[in-house]
Amino acid sequence: MHTGTRSPGAGSRVLTAATPTNEEEDTMSTVTTPAAPRARAGGLVRTLAAIFCAFTVAAVGAALGAWVGWRGAPALPSDSAALSLIGPDTGLTAVGRNDAVFAYEHESGPLTWLIGDDDYNAGSILMTTTTATVQALTTGLAAQGWHTSEDPVVQGFAASKGEWSIRVYPAFADGSPTDRSAAEAVAVEFGRTQPGRVWPLVAVGYLLGLAAGWFVGWFAGRRVVGWVLLGALVLLLPGTVITTGDIIAAVALPADATPPALWGDYLFIGIRAFTTVGLLVMAVSLLLGLRGARAARSA
Template sequence: MLKSLICGLTLAALLASAGSWLGWRFAGDLPTDVEMRSVVAPLGVEGELWRDDAIATWADERATPMPWIFGTEDAFGPGFVIFETTEAVTDLGPLFTHVREDGWRVGGDHTAVKEDLRLSAVVEGDGLVRVRIERAAPMAAIVLSILGWLAGAVIGGLLGRRRLSLKPTVFAAAGVLFLLPNTIVATAGLIADQIALNSTVGFPIIWNGLLNFGLCGCYLIGICLMVGVFFIDWRLPGPAAPAPLPPSGPESPSA
């Protein structure tokens, strides 16, 4: 039972990450610079504007990215447009009154949501305001991650019920340990996705853990171990059945 549960959770997180990654390919566009300045116009002050439209991008816009495979980088975010004031602002009320009238649903902690976008405003220590608009997770990412999790849980649970010899058991246990960080990150991210659906907070990128530069080597080893166990123990035929014994009976009299 425990082995089935562990295998199910591991494969569920792996397929949920893959489904989420695929679903994020359907994400929409961010506001243009002109649209962003229109959103923040009620603040009544000048400011700097910068953006990163990539779906897989450095999560901290002030950090220096580390190039990674497939055009992505070491940490991942939904893309963003940021406006930061050059003067102190004392009241965010006009901003959120404006976005509410423009069709945004305003939540707590200076956040708002409109269709597939999330807005947040932060007042920094010197009174400057940073307004950020980022993508929300597309519905395809939500659906595919859930389907991937369910499929992985069922398949992993069934595979975990098989009896393994000692060596494949050791390999499978090592594979589960190597994939454990992704299991934790993806499962927590999947739960956070469901919370974000009914709130105004941003969505996590649950496949961030799978493609993390520092851990990708561990994940590759874990996947190779699990695939190796599958082909070595589950796909190869078992030992041949022993030949049947000759029927017992009275010996025929010798001539």
């Protein structure tokens, strides 16, 4: 019987060829190792972009929800009807009126629509009196069934009853607010209470904006159009920061006072220009994205 050493067969040669040498292993390690840090860096950038987009679009969604919620608000009553709702013998005289739900108080022109202004406020009827005090008017409102609360923003009181809201504060003769030591009169702003549907719509808009913004931010970096869209959201950032602050500050406002318009922050002086350009760039990027998607499907 032959007992010599058996020479390697074809099978053993295959196994030997499939096993990398030490030199080959070093070469593979050198080539593949840098890919991991790049992948982690790319993932971090996408995550940060998604977070930024989520909170930016969420604020826009909240502002849009507030705007929708205020649609259908009641028209202000006549001056005489408003005076009768406040009560008799107040000595109040109507000195100004803005019937819009929210609008710029002063007449706006092309420059205002381009860069905005700092007086985008709720519509109201402005009344003044020099024969009554803030406390006396507030006591009279409570006697008429109005719910009253202190309003430190204007060093006065706020009151609400049904669809209507009132602010009572020390003022100059023209009705502009001042501190009590310099007061020449007492002013009353008769306006609307915030509709109950506003905050639910704000919440829905915020949550939808979070989801949409995260989706946009996560996938935006994969296309040039996505980076353009990110640039548009950067332009909306000033209004976003103030809107987010207003949402937080709203919990500290008197329950009886009419809160500011959440969408009004995007229309503030200077910020409106960024808002306008940002929305235009966003619209263009979305249109280009849709055209690219259609072209890819038809190819």
